[in-house]
Amino acid sequence: MRNAKWVFSPLDEQLGLKDKRYSEGVLKEMTWLSGAVNSFAEAEQVFMRIGHLSISDSSIWRRKEGWGERFKEVKEAEREKANTLGSANSFREQVLGSEKRMGVSMDGTMVHIRDEGWKELKVGCSFNIDVFPTWNKETQEREDLAHAVNNRYVAHLGGPERLGQLLWADAKQRGWERAKDKQAVSDAAPWIWNLVQDHFYDARQAVDWYHATEHLADVAKWIHGEGTKGEKKWYKKAQKQLYQGHAQQIANELRKNAVTCTEHTEDLEREANFFENNKRRMQYLELREDGFVIGSGMVESGCKQYKARFCGPGMRWSRDGIGRLIPIRSTVMGGCFDSMWQTAYNLPQN
Secondary structure (H helix, E strand, O other): OOOHHHOOOOHHHHHOOOOOOOOHHHHHHHHHHHHHOOOHHHHHHHHHHHHOOOOOHHHHHHHHHHHHHHHHHHHHHHHHHHOOOOOOOOOOOOOOOOOOEEEEEEEEEEEEEOOOEEEEEEEEEEEEEEEEEEEEOOOOEEEEEEEEEEEEEEEEEOOHHHHHHHHHHHHHHOOHHHOOEEEEEEOOOHHHHHHHHHHOOOOEEEEOHHHHHHHHHHHHHHHHOOOOHHHHHHHHHHHHHHHOOOHHHHHHHHHHHHHHOHHHHHHHHHHHHHHHHOHHHOOHHHHHHOOOOOOOHHHHHHHHHHHHHHOOOOOOEOHHHHHHHHHHHHHHHHOOHHHHHHHHHOOOOO
């Protein structure tokens, strides 16, 4: 293993890696570590600690640049193929049968880009839905609840359209079109539901339960005052109404309060519109009974994982640099790095 760094790899020349010092196995682990740990310096430490190999963080960064570009090429080819008319059968589906249940979710997180400041990294998650016994803290009983499993991720630094195409390509490759049941769950951002309508129109839609209850918490403070008994009592009552699918009733009540609570009239009108416009996406009791998830924790977790890699102390990225690391990080997070590496490694030279 100590001598592995002196093994030549013929693909190095194709990638523009002029030193030709590393075998495929070492190159693969360098690339994986660049996306798995939280910095290139940490990856250097792992090589020394575990493999007793002296590989500098700058060497790992250079391999990330080359192989990240390869990963981008693969993802771009998948995106173009999935979003080309007449390509319905262009992918080999990896999920067989019609009993599989699938879902998608989207969100955004902030990353720092040099000379631009903080920009939104849009994140998409595709997942399978599985129901299994789960401890319910409220009822103190075990219940059969739906969970997102086998999560996979895509991300894009830019407009939402490309994220929608990337997520569609991923979901389609996993067998979305043959899934028995489909779901889209996210917060209430308009850009998300526009993408759902464009790519996942056949999915059952749901606003994240926890996001919706945060709106209720704000309303309770405005109507009754923060820290009061009235605030807690109103919130519990409204939360129960919301869970049972009565978002329209909540909207009607907020409009009545908007007349008398003049200090927050505009806020209450806005929240009334929020619940009324999303009432079809807030049938939480029915969703639970039908075996769907009601929270978007899977994509929120994804956002945190991207931030852990991209937002460490002092980290400032060029657009090209973060763009090459995004697909590596995504495959590591989704547990599909090995298959992506095989495809990228065998990619024909341009």
